[in-house]
Amino acid sequence: MSVTRGGILSKVPVVFVTDEHYVIPTCVAITSLLANRAPKTFYNVFIIGIKLSADSIAKLDSIAAKNFRLKIIAMPENKYAEYKSIWPGFHVTTVAMHKFDIVNILKNYAQVIYLDSDIIVQTDLSGLHAVNLKDNYAAAVKDMKGTLVNRYARKWGLSGYFNSGVQVLNLKKMREDKIFAKMMHNLKISRPFLTFMDQDVFNVSFQRKVIFLSPLYNYMINNIRFSLRRQARFFNLTKNKMRAIIKSPAIIHYTNSRKPWAHYFAPRVRVWLQYYKLSPYAGLPLKRRLFTQKDLLLIPRILCRLGLKYK
Ligand SMILES: [Mn+2]
DSSP: OOEETTEEOEEEEEEEEEEGGGHHHHHHHHHHHHHTOOTTEEEEEEEEEESOOHHHHHHHHTOOOTTEEEEEEEEOTTTTHHHHHHSTTOOOOHHHHHHHHHHHHTTTOSEEEEEOSSEEEOSOOHHHHTOOOTTOSEEEEEOHHHHHTSOHHHHTTOSOOEEEEEEEEEHHHHHHTTHHHHHHHHHHHHGGGOSSHHHHHHHHHHTTOEEEOOGGGOEEGGGGGSOHHHHHHHTTOOHHHHHHHHHSOSEEEOOSSOOTTTBSSOTTHHHHHHHHTTSTTTTSOOOOBSOOHHHHHHHHHHHHHTTSSOO
């Protein structure tokens, strides 16, 4: 453990997985992580990078801060080709495969925080990293839309269904119980039914060995579709507590299709832009759209409502 003049540093390993497509949000997420940490937190950030361009690598490497180390782990192409030859018709996204593979890639680590790239961190995460996982595989937040709308918990026969975008992973226990092999097996047998594939595989493979965290640590933008009362009830919190979390979550997760880097009008777009302006991409214009594909489909319906068009 490193010792500094101010005392002992708490080392927090954080893992991201990104391809070229998600480099900008990854940089912005890291920028927010560093902007909001405690003075004694040392972030050891690992980027599992899939086919990143030289410019993207340079941008990631240009993020510099005290008590911070960033390591890009460039993954070889066709790493999972063997699975393709074993199972005909095998198809999963490469990013998802690398998420399962964290347990093997970071083989010297016992416990890490995994973060999706579509997030903003608003607090220090050493407290989250210190969660005692005991013999659970992970700590994560329940996915409200996935549970109530998509009914994934019922579909997979689970008592709880978590979102895989923010997870404290017990890599040690996962290795002991050969979870990677289990994940590959579940991927194979459940493939025809999967609609939300990598999150389902995490849920089915971990079964009930998961600690459910407060929504503070993964406030999913999708939850704004539910009333305050319903959110409070789902997470077993008082309305006041729930309101405080919605107002200022430790982690904002942009789970909806309107991503702030791609759309002018998106929930919590301003907070995302604030960190974008502090990131290595500041000054480079984003390619944002006014409408999503879904919005365009709504136009005829809106015109009908206004009496401007008849069915
Ligand atoms: Mn996500």
